[in-house]
Amino acid sequence: MTIERTLCDQCGKVISEKEAKTDKEKFLEFWTPTYGEAEALELWKRKLESLRVPPATAQVISDITPYISQIDGSVISSRSKHKQHLKEHGCIEVGNESMEPRKTSWIENKSNKEALRREIAARLDSIS
Numbered sequence: 001m002t003i004e005r006t007l008c009d010q011c012g013k014v015i016s017e018k019e020a021k022t023d024k025e026k027f028l029e030f031w032t033p034t035y036g037e038a039e040a041l042e043l044w045k046r047k048l049e050s051l052r053v054p055p056a057t058a059q060v061i062s063d064i065t066p067y068i069s070q071i072d073g074s075v076i077s078s079r080s081k082h083k084q085h086l087k088e089h090g091c092i093e094v095g096n097e098s099m100e101p102r103k104t105s106w107i108e109n110k111s112n113k114e115a116l117r118r119e120i121a122a123r124l125d126s127i128s
Contacts, residue, residue, distance in 0.1 A: 006016045021029070024044055031040040066077040071089050076082050086092065106112050 002020050002022060004018050004020045005014050007013065008015050027044050027047070028037070028040050031043055034040075035043065063078055064076075064082060066075055068074070069076055069085060071085070071091065074085070076085055107116065
């Protein structure tokens with residue numbers, strides 16, 4: 001266990017102390033009832049080992065399958081050709097376009113809201 005101390009910002013004296021469990025202690029406390037002490041300790045060692053070892057294989061995204069363009073009928077056989085083809089024809093992929101910020105309506109302007117309320121109130125007063 002470690003001891004956590006809280007110090008005063010002004011004078012630097014210790015305000016409070018409390019014992020804090022390490023990650024290992026928390027892990028063993030949680031898994032020992034399920035697996036037993038020896039097995040839980042072995043699991044802790046395996047966990048530490050898995051954190052040290054980088055993944056065994058590289059993560060690779062496969063290339064796209066060839067397709068016939070609906071724009072001009074040419075065969076597109078790679079991601080780079082796909083991007084180039086879209087750029088040449090001034091097209092974008094749906095879902096990848098950049099969104100413009102939503103325009104606010106005139107009623108969302110606070111002064112316009114107040115003016116509209118006054119106008120409605122005036123018209124209702126003139127009816128009665």
